[in-house]
Amino acid sequence: MDTKVALVTGGSSGIGEATALRLHSAGFIVYAAARRTERMTALAAAGVHTIALDVTDDASVTDAVDAILAAHGRIDVLVNNAGYGSYGALEEVPLTEAQAQLDVNLLGLARLTQLTIPIMRARRSGVIINISSVGGRFATPLGAWYHASKHAVEGLSDAIRLELKPFGIDVVIIEPGSIQTEWGAIAADKVRTTSGHGPYAGQANAVAKTLDASSRPGYRMASQPEVVAQAVVKAATARRPRTRYAVGIGAKPLIRLSRVLPDRLFDALIKRGFGVPA
16 A cells, blocks of 8 residues: 555666556566557567556546546656657747647646646645756757756756645656667757758758767767666655656766856767757
């Protein structure tokens, strides 16, 4: 009866999959949620519950939460991990794509959190863990809408941390650096499609090359999803979790530099890292 229940979105691959497995190993009843449940057969075989959930579809979100409540009567840990990176020059990204980016990375996260808060508030305990990014603290070239969404996740998380603390609910932000998942390849395709021709082509192709590299095995500047999963479990099991966990190669130094360097000097550093002319 005391076994805690965790819900992890974006559970079909990468960080979500690694997190679901790690929480399961730590003794949680885990629900891994994703649109494509057929990609979660390995999780189901390992003992993780899998459930269909599209964070942009209110009925889907409500049905998933109701199903977990019907089975267990509680959700103790919510890991808002579902997201993607929409890259392209602001001038060239259609506002329909901008809306899609915010719908997944921000508004979907917010809606699921809205539905989970009353459950945790009634028990006067719970942990909401939002997977942000170092990109929620600074920006990279051609990532305007992605960074807007992650900066918003940081602000939203800071605000609800204040309002939920009186109810015994902790709010934690995880800020990964570059992680070796399919995220990089998807973002690379986005930037090539949107800005790979025309005035931003030089920047777009340089950025795409770097994003693509982060998805390939052996890329030395990208960490494995497991480092994020470890941070999630640490936050989920701590008596008093930290408010932020910066994880992965270079995450902490880059955040530190973004605070202390003049903006233009930090801009030049980031452009150089992406192979974009200063």
